[in-house]
Amino acid sequence: MSKKTSLGRQKILIEKIQKKSHLQVTFSKRRSGLFKKASELCTLCGVEIAIIVFSPANKPFSFGHSEIESIIDRYLTRNPPQESNTHQIVEAHRNANVHDLNMQLTQLLNHLEIEKKKGEEIDHMRKARQRKFWWECPIDELGFYELLQLKVSIEELKKNLGKFASKCIMELSNMSSPNIGFQYGYF
Missing domain, CATH: 3.40.1810.10 (Transcription factor, MADS-box)
Structure with a gap:
């Protein structure tokens, strides 16, 4: 064919x-x-x-x-x-309508621009929030560098928890009441 x-x-x-x-x-x-x-x-x-x-x-x-x-x-x-008066009146009316429509268009365009900026700010805040809590993403969605950062953060958290636990144990052991640790189930 x-x-x-x-x-x-x-x-x-x-x-x-x-x-x-x-x-x-x-x-x-x-x-x-x-x-x-x-x-x-x-x-x-x-x-x-x-x-x-x-x-x-x-x-x-x-x-x-x-x-x-x-x-x-x-x-x-x-x-x-x-030149008739009617033509001038019609032309003036048309020009007034065009002026009104241009004013409405300008207002709508300004409103649209404001709404676009608000949308961009909301999108920026949403992305910032996602970056702030990136560790809450499923691990298989993280990239190599994000996984390394997660590992370092977890190790730092483990170290800080160990220090905090030691500090709490020390404070409890320094207290005058010997039964206080047993009373709250720490030991």
Whole structure:
């Protein structure tokens, strides 16, 4: 079975497409891309755009921002745009909404940063606690150096317990009551 190879993203010669089905597919994709770019231009630059495109089947498609009729009328009569109070009010309201949303976003990002720091502190404390009580881990989970440290710590503990036991015995034997050691079960 032969593997079907794809042409992928290759440079396409700019010439009229002869096949009707390919022509329609290409038109649909390019039309949506054109309208998307026009919308981005309106959003980024605040321009007014009117685009009219006829499909290979002579079906009209249009895109307009703000209203396609007013833009075409302005173009045909060569009149400058009429600034209306409504447009200014809508623009001011939109800018206020954008400002409010930006403030909310900033607050949420600050809150997120604080929570991340708290999480890091908790994680750091958890790791410190694990390091502090590393000897409580199962022995087979300890590495070579941790096992050596455990051995040294146990030997140190044994030595300290021996000293402490000797000290307790000495204190008990130095007490005036001879029965005190037997009374508490030390001997």
